[in-house]
Amino acid sequence: QSVLTQPPSASGTPGQRVTISCSGSSSNIGSNTVNWYQQLPGTAPKLLIYSNNQRPSGVPDRFSGSKSGTSASLAISGLQSEDEADYYCAAWDDSLNKGVFGGGTKLTVL
């Protein structure tokens, strides 16, 4: 069981908007920033969103992040076939004194 909870799967059709949730607690998301990673099949993870809602250079503005209380969300608008990947949220946990990832969400573009 992951400390951060994500839905195992999500799907959408090209052009749609999809959101992926990440639920935690006061000791992780509630008190620290959230980061999101995209992992395409057979490749290393790639930073998608950092500090809750910041996009690294090169990441399309179709990707956005938000945080409220002990939950965070990743939104992908204008869904494209190349967005089909696994997505992970991550944060530091002050109580456990360690890093924690969500279990990952597999996004399918129908």
Place this chain on the structure above:
Amino acid sequence: EVQLVESGGGVVQPGGSLRLSCAASGFTFSSYAMTWVRQAPGKGLEWVSSISGSGGSTYYADSVKGRFTISRDNSKNTLYLQMNSLRAEDTAVYYCAKEPAMATLHFDYWGQGTLVTVSS
């Protein structure tokens, strides 16, 4: 250009040891925290261990504490993970990642990973 290149993976028997290395280039290595993250076959990402830029602070996942040791040689721009008493459940691809600020899980660059297989 930032590059992280892991090496040292392979097949090892249960109870054995391995040392992973991560050679860094393209940035001032000593100024940044570094982290090891692993991914078991078909599974999600798992944070393993982090070390501060100076090497003075380290953190470990409970699953590896007492068996794994993270270290760095800033003169060689290299991060290490000494893995002892290996178990089947340690089988995974191990990634090193650069962390702009310690204990944030914000990894702006990742290596390509090195596979560790623990099997008899």
